[in-house]
Amino acid sequence: MTFLYGAKSTADFSATNVSQKLGVDLQPDAERGVGWFVYRSPDLGDGWTYGVRVAPGQPPFKPGFHFWFEKHQTLSEPARICALPSDLLEADLVKHGFAQANAWSELGWSHDLILSRGDIVFSLARADEAGVGIVRCVVSLQTTDSLARPTVSRTGRRATDDFPGRWSSEAPSLTSAARQQPPARPQTPSPAAADVLRKLVDIVTRLASTRQLTPGVINEHFGQPTRTMSGASLYQGGELGDGWTYSLRYNPPSAEFKPGFEFGFHNRDAAADPASVCALKYRAFRQTLLIYGFREELGPFENGGLSSASFVSGDVAIVVSTRDVMRINQADQCIMSLRTSDRR
Numbered sequence: 001m002t003f004l005y006g007a008k009s010t011a012d013f014s015a016t017n018v019s020q021k022l023g024v025d026l027q028p029d030a031e032r033g034v035g036w037f038v039y040r041s042p043d044l045g046d047g048w049t050y051g052v053r054v055a056p057g058q059p060p061f062k063p064g065f066h067f068w069f070e071k072h073q074t075l076s077e078p079a080r081i082c083a084l085p086s087d088l089l090e091a092d093l094v095k096h097g098f099a100q101a102n103a104w105s106e107l108g109w110s111h112d113l114i115l116s117r118g119d120i121v122f123s124l125a126r127a128d129e130a131g132v133g134i135v136r137c138v139v140s141l142q143t144t145d146s147l148a149r150p151t152v153s154r155t156g157r158r159a160t161d162d163f164p165g166r167w168s169s170e171a172p173s174l175t176s177a178a179r180q181q182p183p184a185r186p187q188t189p190s191p192a193a194a195d196v197l198r199k200l201v202d203i204v205t206r207l208a209s210t211r212q213l214t215p216g217v218i219n220e221h222f223g224q225p226t227r228t229m230s231g232a233s234l235y236q237g238g239e240l241g242d243g244w245t246y247s248l249r250y251n252p253p254s255a256e257f258k259p260g261f262e263f264g265f266h267n268r269d270a271a272a273d274p275a276s277v278c279a280l281k282y283r284a285f286r287q288t289l290l291i292y293g294f295r296e297e298l299g300p301f302e303n304g305g306l307s308s309a310s311f312v313s314g315d316v317a318i319v320v321s322t323r324d325v326m327r328i329n330q331a332d333q334c335i336m337s338l339r340t341s342d343r344r
Helices: 002-006 015-022 086-095 174-178 191-206 215-222 282-291
Strands: 037-040 048-055 064-071 099-104 109-117 120-124 129-132 135-138 140-143 227-229 232-236 245-251 260-266 295-300 306-313 316-321 325-327 333-335 337-340
Touching: 002 015, 002 086, 015 037, 015 048, 086 099, 086 109, 086 120, 086 135, 191 215, 191 245, 191 282, 215 232, 215 245, 282 295, 282 306, 282 316, 282 333
Parallel strands: none
Antiparallel strands: 037 048, 048 064, 064 140, 099 109, 109 120, 120 140, 129 135, 227 232, 232 245, 245 260, 260 337, 295 306, 306 316, 316 337, 325 333
16 A cells, blocks of 8 residues: 555556555566556465456556455355455545545445545546455555546446455456457347346245245256255356356245345456346336335435435345446446345
8 A cells, every 4th residue: 555655646557666666576567468567466365366457558547556355266255355444545645645535326325435636536436346244445556547637427337246256357447458468249138148137036026925035946947056055055147148147046944044145146257248147227126126115225325325225025125236237338237246134
């Protein structure tokens, strides 16, 4: 962080300077093309590594910087890499002269944070944080690189949460994707991703009670689990297009919890186009649940806006938070992860 606090402009994000300041051996990034450099660390413990990537300053983009933690074991806990609470990062950047702005989303105030000083602009979304108890830790930090002054509107960030596998890839941005060659393909979801979401919505809309959420129901739609652990079942899907996959975890009932599930899309490519899995818009999902008789309960942030929406029918509660959706344009948010609220 000393390097970032002291950076005078985006010109400091050259591969030579970043290598020297951070003590890492940046190598040409063949995945991104000419001018891109990347470093991936050895194992930090429990399957965690970290990466550093720098992007070239080629109009219409400034030089860019991205740091992220990555896990390679499905059930790795984030406590291993929880070294920087997000509120401490925010306070320190402000103390070093960075100005703040917050981003909004269709669901509500997404608490995406824009921190800028000169031509350096950092963006911190909830997708870039991991929860360890009550502490939110930074697991990814990157710049916003358009030469145009950024608005407080985030696009193209993949939502994540403390769910197995979600940190197995970096949080992408459309600014990074736009810098790649060849040009972007048409914004259409893959049939495979659409089928996965159709199966998930079919399960949800048929539930009259959490008692009906059983391994048999999940198996009927998604096949046999990839692995089981302490009664929980993990279903991991194959390629959905452009490197995207999915995970679905079934959590069995206990004395304290009802049966439930956690679902999420993942991609190991930081600049992967989310269009391949953008098969279910939040607006359409909300309307479907309301038609099936679910009651909507909104969760406000303390200082304004909506942090989440819960859709309740009987003892079934489906939660969609700002971390579970990704805005792909000014009008649409896509469902990228989904879960039940399971405490009895």
